[in-house]
Amino acid sequence: MAVITVNGKRHEVQASPDTPLLYVLRNELDLNGPKFGCGLAQCGACTVHVGGRPVLSCSTPVSAVEAPVTTIEGLGTPEKPRPLQSAFVAEQAAQCGYCINGIVMTAAAFLRENPRPSDAQVRKALDGNLCRCGTHMRILRAVKKAAGVAV
Amino acid sequence: MNGPMNHRMNRREFLTGAGALVVSFSIPLPAGAQQAPNPRLEQLDAWLAVGGDGKVTVFCGKVELGTGIQTALAQIVADELDVAFERVHIIMGDTALCQNQGPTVGSQSIPNGGTQLRQAAAEARHTLVGLAAARLGAPADRLTVSDGAVMAPGGAKLSYAEVLGNRKFDRKLDRKVKPKASSALKVVGQSIQRVDIPGKVYGTHAYVQNIRLPGMVHGRVVRPPRQKAVVARVDESSVKGLPGNVRVARKGNFVAVVADREEQAIAAARSLKVEWSSAAQLPEMKDLPAVVKATPAVERVLAAAGDVENGMAGAARALQAEYFIPFQMHASIGPSCALADVRPDGVTLWSPTQSSFNVRDSVATLLGRPASQVRLIWVEGSGCYGQNGADDVTADAALLSQLVGRPVRVQWMRHDEHVHEPMTPAMVIGVRAGLDRDGGVVAWDYLLRSPNHGKRPAFGMAGNMIAGAELGMPERYGIVGADRNARHSYQFPHNRVRFGLMDSSVLRNSSLRGLGSPQNTFANESFMDELAAAAGADPIAFRIRHLKDPRAIAVLEEVAKLSRWDTRPSPRKDRTRAAGDRRAVTGRGVAFVQYNNTGAYVALVAQVRLERKSGKVRVERVFVAHDCGLIVNPDGLRNQIEGNVIQGLSRALLEEVQFDRSGVKSVDWRGYPIMRFSDVPQEIGISLINRPEQPALGAGEPAGSPIFAAVANAIFDATGGRLRSVPFTPERVRAVLA
Numbered sequence: 001m002a003v004i005t006v007n008g009k010r011h012e013v014q015a016s017p018d019t020p021l022l023y024v025l026r027n028e029l030d031l032n033g034p035k036f037g038c039g040l041a042q043c044g045a046c047t048v049h050v051g052g053r054p055v056l057s058c059s060t061p062v063s064a065v066e067a068p069v070t071t072i073e074g075l076g077t078p079e080k081p082r083p084l085q086s087a088f089v090a091e092q093a094a095q096c097g098y099c100i101n102g103i104v105m106t107a108a109a110f111l112r113e114n115p116r117p118s119d120a121q122v123r124k125a126l127d128g129n130l131c132r133c134g135t136h137m138r139i140l141r142a143v144k145k146a147a148g149v150a151v
Numbered sequence: 152m153n154g155p156m157n158h159r160m161n162r163r164e165f166l167t168g169a170g171a172l173v174v175s176f177s178i179p180l181p182a183g184a185q186q187a188p189n190p191r192l193e194q195l196d197a198w199l200a201v202g203g204d205g206k207v208t209v210f211c212g213k214v215e216l217g218t219g220i221q222t223a224l225a226q227i228v229a230d231e232l233d234v235a236f237e238r239v240h241i242i243m244g245d246t247a248l249c250q251n252q253g254p255t256v257g258s259q260s261i262p263n264g265g266t267q268l269r270q271a272a273a274e275a276r277h278t279l280v281g282l283a284a285a286r287l288g289a290p291a292d293r294l295t296v297s298d299g300a301v302m303a304p305g306g307a308k309l310s311y312a313e314v315l316g317n318r319k320f321d322r323k324l325d326r327k328v329k330p331k332a333s334s335a336l337k338v339v340g341q342s343i344q345r346v347d348i349p350g351k352v353y354g355t356h357a358y359v360q361n362i363r364l365p366g367m368v369h370g371r372v373v374r375p376p377r378q379k380a381v382v383a384r385v386d387e388s389s390v391k392g393l394p395g396n397v398r399v400a401r402k403g404n405f406v407a408v409v410a411d412r413e414e415q416a417i418a419a420a421r422s423l424k425v426e427w428s429s430a431a432q433l434p435e436m437k438d439l440p441a442v443v444k445a446t447p448a449v450e451r452v453l454a455a456a457g458d459v460e461n462g463m464a465g466a467a468r469a470l471q472a473e474y475f476i477p478f479q480m481h482a483s484i485g486p487s488c489a490l491a492d493v494r495p496d497g498v499t500l501w502s503p504t505q506s507s508f509n510v511r512d513s514v515a516t517l518l519g520r521p522a523s524q525v526r527l528i529w530v531e532g533s534g535c536y537g538q539n540g541a542d543d544v545t546a547d548a549a550l551l552s553q554l555v556g557r558p559v560r561v562q563w564m565r566h567d568e569h570v571h572e573p574m575t576p577a578m579v580i581g582v583r584a585g586l587d588r589d590g591g592v593v594a595w596d597y598l599l600r601s602p603n604h605g606k607r608p609a610f611g612m613a614g615n616m617i618a619g620a621e622l623g624m625p626e627r628y629g630i631v632g633a634d635r636n637a638r639h640s641y642q643f644p645h646n647r648v649r650f651g652l653m654d655s656s657v658l659r660n661s662s663l664r665g666l667g668s669p670q671n672t673f674a675n676e677s678f679m680d681e682l683a684a685a686a687g688a689d690p691i692a693f694r695i696r697h698l699k700d701p702r703a704i705a706v707l708e709e710v711a712k713l714s715r716w717d718t719r720p721s722p723r724k725d726r727t728r729a730a731g732d733r734r735a736v737t738g739r740g741v742a743f744v745q746y747n748n749t750g751a752y753v754a755l756v757a758q759v760r761l762e763r764k765s766g767k768v769r770v771e772r773v774f775v776a777h778d779c780g781l782i783v784n785p786d787g788l789r790n791q792i793e794g795n796v797i798q799g800l801s802r803a804l805l806e807e808v809q810f811d812r813s814g815v816k817s818v819d820w821r822g823y824p825i826m827r828f829s830d831v832p833q834e835i836g837i838s839l840i841n842r843p844e845q846p847a848l849g850a851g852e853p854a855g856s857p858i859f860a861a862v863a864n865a866i867f868d869a870t871g872g873r874l875r876s877v878p879f880t881p882e883r884v885r886a887v888l889a
Contacts, residue, residue, distance in 0.1 A: 134797030
């Protein structure tokens with residue numbers, strides 16, 4: 001039986017090894033942050049961190065997960081907010097919010113590697129994440145705000 | 152959302168419960184308990200309640216689609232009641248608790264829904280103050296209210312909770328109480344942060360996709376690529392041996408599977424072998440404009456002034472053009488999802504629908520149950536922008552639960568959503584006009600052809616939803632909507648606007664944001680630009696010359712200022728190359744709309760940069776002047792305008808549903824690309840014109856309408872090439888530059 005660590009907690013996986021990580025997170029651990037968007041690694045809504053790197057959980061078999069997993073629930077909470085998530089709230093950077101999990105997770109990993117990105121770098125980093133409501137301008141502002149870049 | 156969910160809670164239990172809808176699910180109720188009937192709309196208690204803790208609960212028939220109305224409506228109620236914003240909690244779209252305020256459509260949640268709630272809140276305040284006056288021994292008109300505390304001149308006070316907490320108003324709405332003057336509003340007009348955004352940012356927001364019911368199974372539907380195909384054979388042996396207690400459910404042409412776990416249901420749906428008998432073939436995609444024109448249509452005259460034929464005959468110059476807009480889809484990021492628990496003693500649905508009451512009624516028909524036995528609990532889904540798969544998946548879950556006798560969660564797969572959601576239909580618009588010697592428009596003759604844009608569940612008909620159609624149940628439709636903004640706002644001596652309502656559509660069709668408005672505005676505002684160019688006039692000056700309404704003129708003047716409009720005719724003569732790129736050219740275009748002819752006024756300028764060789768268009772800046780009357784939440788409004796702009800740009804530049812003779816080929820994001828971060832503009836500049844004395848006109852759709860034309864007009868300005876078909880792909884741009 002595979003064992004994964006999610007948000008600091010050990011979990012014995014019930015699903016078969018080829019099951020995408022997303023369904024284990026959502027249906028065994030009852031985590032609601034990572035979303036099913038396409039199941040095809042095309043939209044980014046399911047993004048989580050594995051070993052600190054962004055991973056599309058809809059297309060990652062749970063058996064391939066060897067490093068600790070962090071979901072958006074493990075990133076920050078309203079009680080212990082992270083600057084990135086605070087910036088999303090401050091900029092009101094959501095509409096329906098279904099894509100926001102993936103965008104926050106992608107941006108969090110990106111900012112760790114690129115603490116002072118340019119506008120073009122932020123855009124490029126988020127290009128794999130689709131948003132249909134058209135909240136892009138606010139999201140860009142929020143990410144740059146969290147990075148301490150003038151917005 | 153875990154733990155046992157009671158689905159037959161009535162209003163009383165709800166009101167005495169812990170408050171939030173999510174929490175209330177845990178209140179136990181004996182199975183089979185009857186739902187309380189909806190109090191009549193005329194009763195104040197039907198709209199809101201004051202709790203013993205001073206909390207105000209609002210029962211709202213409109214729902215949150217990601218536009219922020221939950222916050223905006225709470226602002227309206229808080230202001231009218233004189234309570235702090237934080238005290239107001241809104242329950243939305245639950246057929247057992249809320250009022251039927253009609254579907255959440257047409258940018259009407261604030262204008263209609265808000266007005267109803269505002270009136271109810273005003274009468275509630277009047278009642279509460281009256282009750283307090285009797286107890287305080289002071290005349291009502293001497294009392295003041297601050298955050299739900301009624302104060303007498305001498306300092307004695309009573310809170311709303313003390314006056315009425317947990318008890319009923321027991322009073323009919325008389326509609327004699329006048330809401331506050333807009334000058335007295337304090338909460339309305341503020342950019343209060345949206346109540347739903349923190350949960351969305353911290354990953355805790357309760358989407359319908361996140362609901363889990365005790366004992367539920369996961370379902371997936373199995374559908375053919377073509378509409379109206381007939382099941383010839385289902386080979387159940389193809390899923391034999393798959394894990395998860397897989398069951399195949401079939402009724403008529405409805406085929407689905409359930410399994411214990413979600414991934415097991417997905418695997419089973421993928422493995423199930425179904426043979427479909429041939430359905431009618433679709434036309435070739437390249438023939439779509441010709442098919443639209445050849446489809447039988449019933450013609451209506453929407454506007455007729457003067458004598459168009461005479462006007463055209465007397466014109467110094469005549470122009471004509473034809474515009475085409477393809478099928479486009481809602482393309483929600485989350486595929487539609489719903490849950491259903493169909494039991495002998497009652498049916499509960501958890502659905503992200505825009506039409507709680509209509510879907511409840513249509514699902515009742517689908518299941519052969521009276522609507523009184525069906526409760527639909529609305530839960531937010533992924534943004535829908537109109538009728539996506541939300542209603543269909545609700546029917547799927549209900550039918551599947553009935554067939555397997557278990558609570559079922561169905562989430563569509565990406566291909567289900569892309570292929571089967573009802574799309575905005577392809578339209579062809581022909582327009583001709585005559586100019587007089589002074590370059591004024593003397594005659595205008597407009598003919599649009601389109602099928603219905605409004606095929607939502609209605610009239611209790613199950614056939615309006617895919618599952619019902621698969622069972623051969625009848626369909627019946629109401630609104631059309633293709634003609635939204637077919638009529639322009641200009642003053643022309645001779646004017647005719649006609650609408651040919653087609654009797655069929657190549658692909659399944661219904662409502663996408665704005666219905667026919669973006670398409671009609673594309674034709675109207677592109678052709679106005681063609682006329683301005685023919686007259687040698689500046690595009691903004693040409694529009695203002697033909698407008699009378701001062702609010703229309705004001706938004707055009709405002710957008711000219713905001714965008715530092717370069718007053719001159721299009722196309723630009725200098726064809727100045729964009730800085731730093733010898734092959735690129737730039738241009739600006741404008742478009743105007745009064746949404747739905749009675750709604751918000753929008754003037755929009757797009758600035759484009761275009762590579763001549765590749766034909767690739769980039770919209771660098773967009774400027775919007777927006778007048779929707781009274782503004783409830785300025786930042787929320789800006790969020791909506793930005794969203795409309797980007798979604799509109801995506802539709803203008805990228806989006807066209809691909810199909811061949813066998814069915815829809817845009818089955819995923821590769822086959823139906825939408826705008827990405829790299830391609831969104833550098834800047835969206837917005838000027839809000841607030842008119843507190845005017846009614847709120849709604850803002851969910853208006854700014855999306857002028858975009859196609861503003862971009863086409865900017866491309867024309869940059870190149871002299873005129874795009875008359877959406878989307879403006881590099882191929883189409885290169886074709887008009889050749």
